[in-house]
Amino acid sequence: MLGDLLTALDGTFGDRPDALRVAGRPASYEDLLGAAGAVAADIAGAPAVAVNATASLETVAAVVGGLLAGVPVVPVPPDAGTAERDHILRDSGAVEIAVDWSRRSAAPVRLAGASVPSSPEPGAAPALILYTSGTTGPPKGVVLTAAAIAADLDALATAWQWTAEDTLVHGLPLFHVHGLVLGVLGALRTGSRLVHTGRPTPEAYAAAGGSLYFGVPTVWSRIAADPGEAAALRSARLLVSGSAALPAPVSRALEGLTGHRPVERYGMTETLITVSGRAGTVPRPGTVGTPLPGIRTRIVVEAGAGAGAGLGSGAGAGGGDGAEIGELQLTGPTLFAGYLNNPEATAAAYTADGWFRTGDIAAIDPEDGVHRIVGRASVDLIKSGGYRIGAGEVENALLDHPRVREAAVVGVPDADLGQRIVAFVVAEGVTGNELTDFVADRLAVHKRPREVRFLAELPRNAMGKPQKKLLLGGG
Ligand code: MCA
Ligand code: AMP
Numbered sequence: 001m002l003g004d005l006l007t008a009l010d011g012t013f014g015d016r017p018d019a020l021r022v023a024g025r026p027a028s029y030e031d032l033l034g035a036a037g038a039v040a041a042d043i044a045g046a047p048a049v050a051v052n053a054t055a056s057l058e059t060v061a062a063v064v065g066g067l068l069a070g071v072p073v074v075p076v077p078p079d080a081g082t083a084e085r086d087h088i089l090r091d092s093g094a095v096e097i098a099v100d101w102s103r104r105s106a107a108p109v110r111l112a113g114a115s116v117p118s119s120p121e122p123g124a125a126p127a128l129i130l131y132t133s134g135t136t137g138p139p140k141g142v143v144l145t146a147a148a149i150a151a152d153l154d155a156l157a158t159a160w161q162w163t164a165e166d167t168l169v170h171g172l173p174l175f176h177v178h179g180l181v182l183g184v185l186g187a188l189r190t191g192s193r194l195v196h197t198g199r200p201t202p203e204a205y206a207a208a209g210g211s212l213y214f215g216v217p218t219v220w221s222r223i224a225a226d227p228g229e230a231a232a233l234r235s236a237r238l239l240v241s242g243s244a245a246l247p248a249p250v251s252r253a254l255e256g257l258t259g260h261r262p263v264e265r266y267g268m269t270e271t272l273i274t275v276s277g278r279a280g281t282v283p284r285p286g287t288v289g290t291p292l293p294g295i296r297t298r299i300v301v302e303a304g305a306g307a308g309a310g311l312g313s314g315a316g317a318g319g320g321d322g323a324e325i326g327e328l329q330l331t332g333p334t335l336f337a338g339y340l341n342n343p344e345a346t347a348a349a350y351t352a353d354g355w356f357r358t359g360d361i362a363a364i365d366p367e368d369g370v371h372r373i374v375g376r377a378s379v380d381l382i383k384s385g386g387y388r389i390g391a392g393e394v395e396n397a398l399l400d401h402p403r404v405r406e407a408a409v410v411g412v413p414d415a416d417l418g419q420r421i422v423a424f425v426v427a428e429g430v431t432g433n434e435l436t437d438f439v440a441d442r443l444a445v446h447k448r449p450r451e452v453r454f455l456a457e458l459p460r461n462a463m464g465k466p467q468k469k470l471l472l473g474g475g
Pocket of ligand 2: 132177241242243244245246264265266267268269270288358359360373376383386387388
């Protein structure tokens, strides 16, 4: 039913013994179809399935198996701690599955003829449910349809001239949009070979010999700091950076070392990738390009926040007075189908006139429509190593510790991670390391504070709300 998403599994590009290589293990399309077919047969009719999303062929087989069976897949971060894992499984109602790569479906599996239904709602069934943090509370399940994913991958293939001739290389986690949707499903749609390096180290990227490379800024800055390995990327066609802002000095350093300035693209779990630089153009460091085909964007300046109320109509093609700085809002075919079990949060994510509120502050160049992401509206959404982390979720984990009376979590600038998580706590009889381990045990390890600072009390405003700006400035 959803097979049309994965064009490469349809025989369109023929087969190759090394169509995919994940953490050192090669597989052909036929191998993948066999393993995914076995998964599909097992899970047919399930409401949703959860897979422990290690960087492995098994995870790829689980996701493809879910698509074959028309069963939504929930990839669970392999290091998700107890609280996070329990929440994801309970909220999604997904049945946990284990994949045995050596099993093959009894009947030959063919995706040919299985297509995204063309009416009434093309590809409208949920394909993936990805959990992502908000500013408060536990992560929300973002429901993505095959139609949205297909629209996004096709737009990116055009923007990046991404074809079956490419070898895509990355080492990103397989439970988020970047690594899984772009990095795996993108390869299976365009027919490009995929080399997943296991970990995104400079050595592994250099050794992979790809034409197209994906990375988060932390990966790119580590490569830029390793000139010997970086030089191997000279033979690549295109380097792409996303998930967080790529510092301009890193972009320039990479250009010097590899001959390529990475193309930046911007997106969110809820919207997929919506704005991007294009292959064949020279990106301006600090900018993320223009809207992908089918995406419309606008900048909305909050009343009282500077230039006055109103719409700075960045509207896709650019023009208008879009150089104003305000919230980036957008519409288009790549948007999610809502937060699972959470119609209130879904409704709150949209404006009254139906535009998605990204929560990102941006500006659109009135001359050429090029977008620049200036920052986030809320200090409570942190981006560390390209991971999105809600301050509230980490605070709640800290407050579960019997010795912690108060907690406020912020993201402070960090040369390696973009932002690093710093926790300010009021607590006695416990060390910072103990609290770090406590969080790492309950939540995914990347949500652990990298630093814990002890205060006698948190600075609060008259309403009793912690003054995070004071913590950031003075702490
Ligand atoms: C450290 N470790 C611990 C602890 N401390 N384990 C348990 N308890 C502790 N207290 C272990 C970790 O498990 C890990 O082990 C190792 O130490 C290193 O952890 P860490 O320092 O967190 O990792 P890092 O090396 O600094 O990671 C950098 C990274 C990573 C590789 C760049 O941040 C990363 O993969 N980022 C990608 C995020 C991403 O894909 N975002 C896309 C979101 P072990 O070695 O066993 O693992 S999608 C998105 O944003 C949109 C749509 C978009 O635009 O793309
Ligand atoms: P996530 O839902 O984990 O994909 O995180 C989405 C957020 O990542 C966006 O709302 C932005 O804040 C940030 N982001 C993604 N790509 C970029 C980029 N190229 N530049 C700056 N921020 C980015």
